[in-house]
Amino acid sequence: MAKHFTAQEIIGVNPITAMPFTTSGEIDERSFARLLEHLSTSGAQGTTLFGIASEFPKLHDMERDRLAQMFVSTLAGSPLYRAMSVTDHSTELAVKRARYYEKLGVDALMLLPPFFLSPSPQAIQEHIFAVLEAVDIPVMVQYAPGETGLAITPEQLAAVAERYPHAVFKIECNPPVDYTREFLAKAPQASVLNGYAGLYMLQMLAAGGKGVMPGCSFTEVYVRIYRHWKNGEQQQAEALHQKLLPYIQRWMTHCEYIIQVEKTILARRGIIATDYCRRPGWQLTAEDQQLIERFLSDFPL
Template identity: 75%
Template sequence: MSSVAAIKGVNPIAAVPFRADGELDETSFSNMLGHLAGTGIDGLTLFGIASEFPKLSDDERERLAARFISDLAGSGVFRAMSVTDHSTELAVKRARRYQQMGADALMLLPPFFLKPSPQAVASHINQVLEAVTIPVMVQYAPGETGLPIPPEELAQVAQRYPHAVFKIECNPPVEYTREFLQQAPGAHVLNGYAGLYMLQMLAAGGKGVMPGCSFSEVYVQIYRAWREGRIAQAEALHQRLLPWITRWMSHCEYIIQVEKTILQRRGVIASDYCRHPGWALSPEDHRDIDTFLAMFL
């Protein structure tokens, strides 16, 4: 069985490449997976918000999942897939399906459409956790879902399910995480949100970061410096990165498009197309991406 302890370090969310006509580009997807496996990342998660999961058909999702598992087999990269269904019945089926396919872990986005009751959300989380034996990263993204979950409620999940992991990405996440870990000191926490709070979260007891995937090497450098005790070096590099990711994270669709464009500029994927509705980059954005690439990659 996959281990919760293995979920650490830099675990980006995989982008999903499309051709210029908006159709799925599976060749670019495989190219991207091969590229990412060589960047030093610890894990990779598919079907997160940065994967544009709401814009995928069920058939596309199934094809991508199969390719994700097979392409990364033997790479040493921890493979997680996100369960995003708003129906508890479908979420349980999908969780079992992904475990059967060979996923090392799952990520779980709790249902939020039409504002289900806290009891319904708790039941959804519990049923998915009870359906599988591999680790499940419970995602807390209130800015994107509009769903607040008090830290004491997450702590109850941690105490009940030892294979639960927690991706905390409220803004800001540090105080919430400290309060959560006070109530569930053995819990395993990661942070997304483009790594804006990466070092503060690691200092607060977090185990890793889950950013986008287009410049994973930068996050790997920061994490390795921090892990090896080169704190000043980690902080200096993070401070250089911070103005860029702060601006791009002002809207999810904005950073999704920026990350796609960076992947294309790096020759990793063929097109930077994002399915609509999306975010149109300005000429200034394109100049900024050129400057960013020259500075970091």
Template identity: 45%
Template sequence: MRGVSPVLEVPFTATGDIDPDSFRRVVRYVLATGVSSMMFPGFASEFYKLAEDERRTLTAVLLAETGPRADVAAIVAVQDHATRLAVARAREVIAAGADLINLLPPHFLSPSRRVLVDHVRAVLDAVAPTPVVLQYAPTETGTSLDCTTVAEIAARHPNLRLVKVECSPPGRFIAELAALDPPLPSIEGYAGVQLPDAIRRGAVGTQPGCSFTEIYVEIWRRFSEGDEVGGEELHRRLLPYISYWMLDTELIIAAEKHISARRGMIATDFCRAPARELDREERRMIDRFLIDFADLLPDLSDR
């Protein structure tokens, strides 16, 4: 898992039902951008608004598309609060064909550090040797972990292979993990707001939303090929938009789905309530975004 690894959005019909055919289109679009992995479901997928049968249906669509391909990895997320349920879900999706597990530690009602560690270890034990990405998103969850704790878990569980760092700013935590012996690789999230700094500090990948994957792929390509000036310049063009949208999780979900609908990737930009309604100025901002990045974002409606 290296480079850009988008988190898939969930298309809904105008009446709020999941749209599996449109979701398949989203998966195929992301694959066509040249990424080597993708994740479902995450915050960008509105996972907390999906019923169990809906989640299974969409996971099956993802794995049907990625399963025959040796060049791409499907990362399936486990966000259950109860350890028993998290273990069961992790085993279920691995049996269905997931290549990696993304584990979000429990956060409802502020569980203790010991409980968090026990939960993470239980899932790691249950799925070994399948590799696991530990998601660290303190802003969204209020859950705090330090580098020493993560290192102790990784020392006992070698299938903890990556940490998705979504603290703000993420750079110091990424650098601390990279300095461990052995190093623990990180991927950066949070829409790539601090992506250049994360790359310089050792991040091996980024995990944004999926509605404008081409921009992240191009930023990553430039940095990977030594064009740091070019990578910084493209990121500076993107930053005014993502820094505003990431002020609120529901805002960036609404913005990305509106972008996807405007590009022709999904039929509607419907978000399940409670959701953030884009106002007039926010929609005009997306108009400017699509003009500013027309060189990288083709119309997908005829594909």
């Protein structure tokens, strides 16, 4: 019988699944399946599809349906919890998609609140509530003001936590630590994960966070950091994170930049066939390529 995950079990390292394409920009299903199989043996606790790092705005609806089915079936029986992001800007469509994904068999959802044409705070709250009320599985409510231009106060987020025990919170304002402390002071029962390439991974764990949602090309590095932290090996966790920091600080200066870097690393590792990103994207320089080579020698994977 399939395991049902609770909000409290959505923890640890939960990379966003990248979207492999052929050099002509078509979905590469073989690479997608290989990537999912790789993630299932990486030591991560879960993985999420259709996040910003999945290039979700660049996918056709039919592609999305096919990928959702592949995601659930390929990872069936794996130790990972499987989450899928609901990114529709219409509340009615978001509710339908959330129910569809739950029926498909995902273990959790991620919810990107609507931001196109600047809906009112009340409309955004109603959207979040409607999706949470539509399903029983955990829902990671995403707070990414840098990407969406949408500000949500810790008080507003705490109101969601109080009303919906199956809500989880992915907080990726920059920086997120003070915001998270303020939020958890108002909603101590809430589960918080952090994205942003794990720039603030250890500070967020120290502030009461439960995990990290980075990209997926060097998941094993985040797994090592998380295991050190869980085992109380603070010095080892800090040393490894400090070694990683100069790379992710540079790559996270733009979302499209790190998406391209992660795809290039996945291709260099032989996990996906090409590093193609759908346009518009980011062009890596010769210096970027050298930095990736240095990264792969600094972190043998």
